[in-house]
Amino acid sequence: MMRPDPQRAGEDPAGDASAGGPTRQEVRADAKRRRATRDRLVAFVAAVVVLGGLAAVVLTSPGWPSVKELFFNRQQFSEHFPDVLGGFWLDIKLFVVIEIGVLLLGLLLALIRITRLPVLFPLRLLATVFIDVFRGVPTVLLVYLFGFGIPALELSGLPTDPMICGGIALCFSYSAYVSEVYRSGIDSVHPAQRSASLALGLSESQTLRHVVLPQAVRRVIPPLLNDFIALQKDVALLGIVGVIEAFRLAQIAAAEQFNYTPLLAAALLYLCVTIPMARGVDVLQKRRARRQNAAGAA
């Protein structure tokens, strides 16, 4: 329950800066700055010691020279990196297309599951089964089954490209998860919001569209982004049904050269995309926590 704020917003107590000499406020600010500088220094030294120690352990290990040759071969890296990067473009494109499908299908599944309309009962049952099945089977297995199974059916109208079939498997699998994320968001919107909207004369569907969904989606953006990151990595699974994307290219190069450095190149590329996404989630979550604290303190 919200606690009303006796002080009106906007009536800021005017902060008056008095001239001449360091005020108590300035002295405090100065001390605070010095403390922050010291904290940063300590953190930096600690990081150097720990990471340096780890590096020393690895670099002095008896197997390091051969590991270095097999995984960190500079020449191999520069030779294969452009190829792998080219393949990674396909990963990105696949990711974007599949993710859009996931967001739409996930929302559709969530909406079907929350409707109470009796006519939609068969659809609701279907959606439930869909979600149970596609969440319950390992994604890699789904990619296999779809990527090789659907083309083998030789049915006209069904896609025969393993990339498309495998992509559909990924899309279904992630939609099942994402629909549950949406649903938890919808459930988290207080029923009083719905009451208020209906009382204003909005219909059930208008209430869903203008009141419930906007609030629900805002709340589930961080978990949705986490699923984005997972999907970005899992696009590599399409390599196993013959899609020549970054991982598959790296694997081929590694097998030809008896050297694993190309795989490392692929790993680096995935990190280039997933790390910024992870930081994005952090920022969003922090911002939300701050806003909630502000609302709670008000």
Added chain:
Amino acid sequence: MSTTDADLQHGHGTPVLELRGVTKAYGGTPVLRGIDLAIHEHRAVVLIGASGSGKSTLLRVADLLEELDDGDVLVDGEVVTEPGVRPLETRRKLGMVFQSFNLFPHLTVLENIVLAPVKAHGMARADAEEHARTLLSRFGLAGREGEYPDRLSGGQQQRVAIVRALATRPRALLLDEITSALDPLLVGEVLEVVRELKREGMTMVITTHEMHFAREVADEICFLHEGQIVERGAPDQLFVDPQRDETKRFLQRLLEAQRP
């Protein structure tokens, strides 16, 4: 039986809102047990009663937010609880304000207010916004259009909620303990809005624990006890000279609770 209490007291014209023999139970527990209530145009009826006596349920049933078990609700003389009639039209004719404001947190003040006029009443956005601004400045909220609800005090939020309900030009307003969630210092500004609406002749059903206020704005007080209106009358009569033991006990308890 053709004359009800309401007929005797102010009896002519069709009531804006009427409940006839309304019953409602939650999972076998009766909450409303035969409510008869008529609210005529420009009048304010205040419902009082202990916590759990069914005041909120009565308002929610009247606004068709809850389905009733038996009896009828009539708006402007038309039965709106026939099985075939869609509740949407009725809800559009009545405005409701809740104890906990229930503003939409993702919308600005202005967006909160124009949502229903635009989406549910088909009003042009420009007209709706102009009307909203007029209402906001009338209730001391000018300049707040762009703020989000969580930046406002409780009193301001509740006034916005009242404006939001008024923006659809309802036939009657249902106010459910609209000051109960407020800091005591902010109660006054919200009650002042209701007084103003009363002066304008807004038809209202109000539930409240603020007895001074009830006495001031009510044309009629109904005392609800265990899902029944056991006593009703003009404020001066009911507060000064209650007839029923339940009413006396309730008022007595309230008096003791409010004594410092």
